[in-house]
Amino acid sequence: MGRYSKAISRATHWARSGIDGFGGVARYAMAVLIWSAAVLWIAALMVVATGGLVTDAAKGGRTTIMLKHRVSDAERARRRAIREAEAELSRCQSAHDREVAAAKQHLDALCDVNGKRLGKCHGVTLFERIIATPQGTVSLIGARASVDTAGNLAVTKRTTLTRTVAGGLVAGPVGAVVGGAGFKKTKKIDARELYLHIEAPTLSCVVKCPPDAGARVRSFAAAVNTAASRAEIEEPQRPQRIREAEQRLAMAQAARGPIEAAQHRAHEITSNPQLLAGIDSARRELESYRKSKSPLPAVPGSTALGKDKLSS
Structure with missing residues (x-):
């Protein structure tokens, strides 16, 4: 200023x-x-x-x-x-957890007394190691399945409204009734039977199935035989596979190097x-x-x- x-x-x-x-x-x-x-x-x-x-x-x-x-x-x-x-760090932890979970799941599957469920047909349930039937549950080793059928008839039934007709006249080689009400009707009756037979060293079971389920029952029987053959091969190897799965799980749990480095x-x-x-x-x-x-x-x-x- x-x-x-x-x-x-x-x-x-x-x-x-x-x-x-x-x-x-x-x-x-x-x-x-x-x-x-x-x-x-x-x-x-x-x-x-x-x-x-x-x-x-x-x-x-x-x-x-x-x-x-x-x-x-x-x-x-x-x-x-x-x-x-x-x-x-989060990625390493997630990868470690996934590896441990996969190893544990594999070990649990090997130790399961039943094994993985493979299918079911009319009260019979198939697993990797056993088969459950209405008569009991047995090992698949030595088990066999087959399908049997019996009966296949066609019956012709003649239905006549009246045995004779008053004033009727039979004429012609085909037996037509002239002036009467008689006629011929054909009906096919399905009398077939379908059975699923499960046979094992300690069990024999026969299950009756619907006649129209033949394809499904035969497919199931083939699956039983395939699983039984596989079980005969794999069961002796199962103890060794379980030990290997236990080692894999232990290694997966111990593999924390990437996690520690990230930490x-x-x-x-x-x-x-x-x-x-x-x-x-x-x-x-x-x-x-x-x-x-x-x-x-x-x-x-x-x-x-x-x-x-x-x-x-």
């Missing part, structure tokens, strides 16, 4: 010196012109000064925003690295000194800039001391 006061005093001096040689209306008009010029000059000085202040404030704001972004970028980089490490990597990322140092450096730079732009606090007694010096 000191330079503004000097400008006003200078403008006043110019106005007074400029109007000394004029009188009356001319003196008044000249004074107005000189004062107008002085006001415009002072306004120009104020605009320039204010513009400089605004420019400095804008620069300071942009610098603060830039430093804040630097802090945010450093924090975001650390969070992204931690997320990637945790995702890798170590995640721990390193979380406590990475470089990432933490980058965040701390950006924060310190922002705080230092804020302190440099903040006004200095007033020292107690400084005003009084200045007055004492002036008075002395």
